[in-house]
Amino acid sequence: MGEWIRFGLIALCVVTAMTGFTAAVIGANRFGFVMNRMHAAGIGDTLGIFGILLALMLKEGVGMVTAKMAVIIIFLWFTSPASSHFLSQIEYFTNPHLFRYTDRDLTVRSSMPAAGSGEGEANSEIEAVHSGNPGNNAAGYSSAKNKAPELSQTEKNRKEEKA
Amino acid sequence: MSVESAYTLLFEGALLWMGLLLLIMLIRAIIGPRVTDRILAINMIGTMVSSCICILAVVLEESYLIDMALLYSMISFVTVLILASTYIAKTPSRGRFASEVAEEVGQEKKWLKAYQEESGKEMP
Structure with missing residues (x-):
């Protein structure tokens, strides 16, 4: 029974992550301008990767693999705003309209x-x-x-x- | 139905769904009207592929795939960084607001045209 409760938690995390990725993809396709699309892409970079890796960390338990997954989460949470910043710099410097x-x-x-x-x-x-x-x-x-x-x-x- | 088969079903379903999302983002990368849309789409594809690799690492029980996912996300970030610096260095406005430069260039062309019409001479 305890295994099934754990499975339910992991399934909840995966479903949340899939919702985040789906929202990111819908936003990136439905918005009309790259500054709005950037906002949508941030959801996938934070919520999506967090949900997936939290599910996998719950599945794996304590260990080296879990630590590496935590490193991936921290890395992506730090680099996603930075890459959004560079993208908006490109847009600011190259778009005359x-x-x-x-x-x-x-x-x-x-x-x-x-x-x-x-x-x-x-x-x-x-x-x-x-x-x-x-x-x-x-x-x-x-x-x-x-x-x-x-x-x-x-x-x-x-x-x-x-x- | 055992727990193991339920896990396999869950993760395979997630992989299939993410494959569909990757295809949609690939279409966005192809039809994106400006270069920033394409870079954004490629960045999102990188994020999703690295999470796919993490799922595969757990499903196939190969722990070295986690390192590859970390490398993939690092390379995706470096791609955006290098493309940004290259595009900004190659732009004619070179660090200024692009619309301002476009207006200045248009004004200079108008003044040049008016001068030529008035004097009938070529501008030096």
């Missing part, structure tokens, strides 16, 4: 007019362009078609300011 996916402006621009310096119309226009249109943000996640016209609109605003 990144600010279209965000609600807020990510940088402080020197060419931007200071707040309260008049010309509220132009200011709000620029903010609307740079904030990636919070009104129809859902469309901005998936469609890559209307990127080029928006960018040229931004350039036009900038040029008018300079002139």
Whole structure:
């Protein structure tokens, strides 16, 4: 009977881990942008590997194999945030359309007019362009078609300011 | 039904399910629109394969497979690290916000075009 209770615990751990991996895969396929997919992948890296290795540790009992599994868990828990950080660095440095996916402006621009310096119309226009249109943000996640016209609109605003 | 066969059934079912998930992530790695999606998918495949190797180590009772799982996860991490440093070093923006650089380049092109239209000369 005690063996079956242990089996039940191990099965619970395995089912939890499979749920975590399934959630990670669904999230990585259903989200539209890599920063959201990163969030989903973190679930698989933490919950999935923890559940599987906890089940195997319960099955094995105390020993060298269990210690090595604990080392794997600790290693993956330390390296998963680090690799997410490097991935987001790649995205930040190589994607020229990144600010279209965000609600807020990510940088402080020197060419931007200071707040309260008049010309509220132009200011709000620029903010609307740079904030990636919070009104129809859902469309901005998936469609890559209307990127080029928006960018040229931004350039036009900038040029008018300079002139 | 003995406990041993129940364990075998459980772990084989987990392996089969993870094989299905690996196939889905492989498709995501192929169709990912940008390079970061592909790297992310490969990273997730590495995690899942290392847990598969751990399950196999227990089912087949070969304890050296655990070391291979640890090596696999280490190599998966180093892959992401090296790809990140390579991509950032090779990017034209080189450590600056990419959209800012794109806007600057577009502005310079517009100014150049306006100058050429006004003066009819080539820019030096």
